Amino acid sequence: MATNMDGDKIDPITEKPIVSATVTSVTADSDPGALESDTAKPSRDLKQAIYAIVGGVALPCIPIIVVSAVLLYVIFKHRIVPREGWPDLYVATAKAATGNVTTLIKEIRHQGGNAAYYVEYNPSTITTIASWTGRVIPYLSSSIMALVAFFAARHIVIKSKHGDHTQLPTPEQLTLLISLLGGSGFGPLKETALYRWGRKEKLVAPLPAAFAALGVITLLGLIIPIVDTWFGVATQPVTITQLYNTSTKAYHSYGRNLDPGTTDSAICPDGPGYQAGSGSSGQSWWWPCNLFTTIPHPANIFLQGAVAVADLQLSGTTNDMLSNYTGLLSSDSTQNQTMFFYADSRSSKTLDFKAQTLGISTQCIIATTTCGYIDTNETDYQAFKCSDGFGGDVSYCYPNVWPANASESGLGGCTTGIGYATDAQLSSAAPMVNFTDADGLSETEIQGFLQQNPTYFATWGIGFPALDSRLFLNGDDQVFPNSSSQATWILNCSSTVYDVTYTYVNGALHSFNATVAEPVWGAFFSAPFTWSWLGGLMPAKLSLENAAYFAGSKASTGAEMATLWAQEYSKAALQLSVGVFQPLVNDIEQIRNSTISVARIPMVPLYLLLGFKFIYVIVVILLAIGAYCFTHPAETEVVKAQLSVQGLAAAHFDQPDLVRKNVVQEVQSRLELAKNGGSPTSDTPAGQPLKRAATEPAMGSAPAGEATEEPAKVGLMPTCAGTWKFVLLADGAWQSVKPIVQTLVLNEAKDGKFGAIGDAYAAWK
Structure with missing residues (x-):
């Protein structure tokens, strides 16, 4: 075999020097730890x-x-x-x-x-x-x-x-x-x-x-x-x-209750009313605290807190407000009802609260024909009779006024009237009381108050709607009786006062709980209407007329008119008594x-x-x-570092120091040394050219070209330098592991992953 100038053998095919390595002869049963007697313990x-x-x-x-x-x-x-x-x-x-x-x-x-x-x-x-x-x-x-x-x-x-x-x-x-x-x-x-x-x-x-x-x-x-x-x-x-919760001391007052007044100016110190007397006869009657009089005479009776009443009725500046609720008012209710109750105009979306107040719900039915209204063109007799104990003339403001003869009928001067009865059948009107008997004034009897809740009453009206029947279907006989051109009607109603507890959340009514109030409240709220014909209680008379006007203008049937009138009555009853109510602190509230x-x-x-x-x-x-x-x-x-491309590169070139260094830089520099002849006498690995690993068959291996019975396996064995070296168990013996590198290092070099080193390595190999 030919040699070069340095005495190295030349491969006749590749014309490159053959680099051989010393190979230890071992068998498959050899102990890898004893392959070399002078092997140092791995670092x-x-x-x-x-x-x-x-x-x-x-x-x-x-x-x-x-x-x-x-x-x-x-x-x-x-x-x-x-x-x-x-x-x-x-x-x-x-x-x-x-x-x-x-x-x-x-x-x-x-x-x-x-x-x-x-x-x-x-x-x-x-x-x-x-x-x-x-x-x-x-x-x-x-x-x-x-x-x-x-x-x-x-x-x-x-x-x-x-x-x-x-x-x-x-x-x-x-x-x-x-x-x-x-x-x-x-x-x-x-x-x-x-x-x-x-x-x-x-x-x-x-x-x-x-x-x-x-x-x-x-x-x-x-x-x-x-x-x-x-x-x-x-x-x-x-x-x-x-x-956010607030302190109870900072709670607002959006509820309503009676104002007890002060020691010097008592308004309702004992509740909705008290016992009052007049004259030496010791006659006494119950007096509502929403009315007052200076001299015991009907002409001197007025609304208590009339300014507050006017502000609420005429939309003036006030914190008082009426709200309404429609639903089942109690567990005994079978159908939804509408209730109006005292509220506060300062309520807003920024404050949720629970408050107590009072409310009124009123229901009416049309009763014109039931009460036997009589209207004849001959006598212009405007009488009605709901029962033996309840009747009168629709031109008068209160019941049981019977004109002496037909010629006096219709001369009462009232377009609306109201009278309270003892029951829902209107069996008997409220008894009359002698208001001024003991004072030497003219004897005057007026209708008394009925302490009952609910209160029952009849109301009537003339001229609502005024001479216009087009809104009423088929000229409703309950509103225009006997085909009369003038609207004349009678309603049978009941009104109930409730103690109300409600919650107001996010700017809307959230929950509503109502219980029937004490009977005395029925007399309290009906008092202004009972004496509405008196001059000092003109707001009550106007309220009845406004209710009749609104209901007659908006309704298209007698039944619908009765419902609308009932709602207006509830509002008017609350408005006329608002002057004796004061704000009540909320039960609970939150911002x-x-x-x-x-x-x-x-x-x-x-x-x-x-x-x-x-x-x-x-x-x-x-x-x-x-x-x-x-x-x-x-x-x-130390071994772990071998399980990488860098480790394989070091194993292939038999340079373990490459494992911990920049492989690309080291391989490139050493390939340059290899191509240029290098410095074989250098003492440092970096100055030595890259060497081929041992590639000659180990002693005991099968001749080239013969197949082995089982695939080669890769292991690690310690070296004399105290490091670990990849070895291949092939043909029953350990040898260096060049073939493994072909897959990773060479392929990565060809792919350019080592940069310019790829071309140099491919040419050098």
Whole structure:
């Protein structure tokens, strides 16, 4: 064989020097630990191992923990918990039922479910904080797989020491293992799966574990950004309502009760009325406190608090207000009724409260024909008779006034009238009382008051509507009797006074509870109407006329007119007595703020995101603990470095020092030395040209061209320098591992991943 000038043998085919290495003759049963008697014990670097483990934990875990902590701090620092407030003022916000699965999925995707935190913070800032880790997690798999490499290296070392070649990887499997430990995403997973499926070859122990670890890490790296995106979509700005309790000393007074007055000016000190007497005969009667008189004579009776009455009736400046409620007023009610009650004009959406007051509900039916109204053109006799004890003339203001003859009928001068009765059938009118008998004045009898609740009465009107029957269907006989051209009607009514407790929430009536008040309240509210014909009580007379005018103008049937008149009567009864009522402190109240802008953070995506991050961190920490406790990291860290492209490059070129240095830079510089002849006498590895690894068959190996009975396996063996070296168990003997490098190093060089070194390496080889 030819030689060159240096005496090296020349390959006749490649015309390149043949570099041979000393090979130790071993058999398959040899103990790798005794291959060389002068082999030094492999070096141990616990400090470097701890750095590697801590780095593998810190790099992925610290950003996740810090960002998650910041996110939770912002959420719970600025969290607003919507208060339900007082139970009596609670408004349930029932969510409409989802109509179909598509709508439900859309709601979950865009809203993240019903459970949510409300945070007074910019939602964009919150989603930005949450997304920090989601953006970098996919790039952290390599640092985590570096921890897995400790386990893989430990496995290979143990199996190599024990000579258990059945548990060592083949060159192809070692290639896959190194790819998996590189942590480059789905590529190594796909290659490993295709290899296992295509070759039907069992993967040795490190490979399934590395495959599973990379799979879990890659899956979490995919799921976390997806959940993070969902979290960002579902976190939205909203406006919520917050409730605040106030001190009872600061409660407002939106209820109403009787004003007891002062010692010097008593108004209603004993309730709605009191017993009053007149004359030496000791005659006494019940006197309502909403009326007053200076001299016991009908001409001197007036409304108490007339200014307040005028303000309320004429829409003046006042805090008094009437509200209405329509519904079942009690458990005994069978149909909805309308009630009017005292309220306060200062009520608003910013204050929820519970208050007590009084209210009135009135019901009427048309009774023109029932009361036997008589109207003849001959006599113009305008009499009616509802019963033997209740009748009169529709031209008079009160009942049981019977003209002496027909010629006096219709001369009463009233267009409306009202009379109270003892029962709903109007069997008997209220008794008359002699108001001025003992004072030597003209004897005057007026209708007395009936202390009953409800109160029963009849009311009548003439000329409402005025000479116009077009609004009434078919010229209703109850309103225009006997085809008369003048409207004349009679209503049979009942009115009930209630003690009312109501709640007012978010600017609207929320709950309403009414109980029938004491009988005395019936006499109290009916008093102004009972004596409405008196000059001092003109507001009551006008109220009756206004009720008749409104009902007659708005109704199209007698029944509808009766309903409208009843509502107007309830309002008028409350208005005429408002002067003796005062504001009453609310039972409970709470301030409502419905303009708070917050970020709505759905709990489901939030805790899914934190949960997956927690799993990610736990997996990394467990790997680190396992690597430290079970892999002998001081020894394994040196071996772990071999399980990489850099390690294979060093093994191929028989230069272990390359493992810890910049492979691209070192390989490029040494290839230049190789091409230029190098400095073979240099004492430092960096000054030495790259050498071929031992490639000649080891003693005891099969001749070239003959197939082996089982695939070659790759292991590790200690060297004289105290390092570890890849070796190949082929044909029953250990030898250097050049063939493995062909797949990774050479392919990466060809692909240009080593830069310009790729071309140089391809030419040099």
